[in-house]
Amino acid sequence: MTDLCADWELLIQAEGDGELDIVATARLARHVETCTACARLQSQLHGLSQRIRDLPRDAAPTRLAAGFRVAPARRRFVPALGGFAAGMALAASLMLMVTAGADPDAELVAGHIRALQPGHLTDVVSTDQHTVKPWFDGRIDYAPDVRDFPAAGFALVGGRLDYIGGRPVAALVYRHAKHPIDLYVWPASGDAAPSVTSSKGYNLVRWKAGGMEYVAVSDITPDDMRAFALLWLGKS
Secondary structure (H helix, E strand, O other): OOHHHHHHHHHHHHHHOOOOOHHHHHHHHHHHHHOHHHHHHHHHHHHHHHHHHHOOOOOOOHHHHHHHHHHHHOOOHHHHOOHHHHHHHHHHHHHHHHOOOOOOOHHHHHHHHHHOOOOOOOOEEOOOHHHHHHHOEOOEOOOOOOOOEHHHOEEEEEEEEEEEOOEEEEEEEEEEOOEEEEEEEEEOOOOEEEEEEEEOOEEEEEEEEOOEEEEEEEOOOHHHHHHHHHHHOOOO
């Protein structure tokens, strides 16, 4: 979806929340007839809402309960989201966390989906790696390496804190052909070559180097994800 469709995105979200009047609903219907991106978003949100309603009403697993215990540490998350957007972000995250036992990458994808909601992609907005790196000082107990690859089509746009595995981690944010990429970074021992997987319609590439583990999440192609990892490793 292009920036020109931002207003229509809000209407699609409001429609899902039952907040549109007849006139606005008719305008939206005419728009999605000619806009493939908005029609796809509308279909995805409707489908997600239905899948949430169809989930079994079993007791939440221990891992999900743990997620609720750490959520208050990021107090700005829920208040900053509005109505439908907040509900869909939380619903998507919960659905992925419920299935995380079978899919170890689901929690990372859930974090990426949360960040895609308006206003949550970055905590610090900057294309300067020397601005983004010191921003993490005092916010986490390690110093992530921050790099930028604009000439190769992977431009740094900022960073944020996220919560993965019950602890705060650094998330570096990039764009590739208008697609956001979240690169999660945390301390880990050993080295590992890039490995590409997929989860819930998103692609992930994971590697270890220099005392850190890196996992990038995006909807770009597996080949582009691998190219991004190789840039980090200086092997492009």
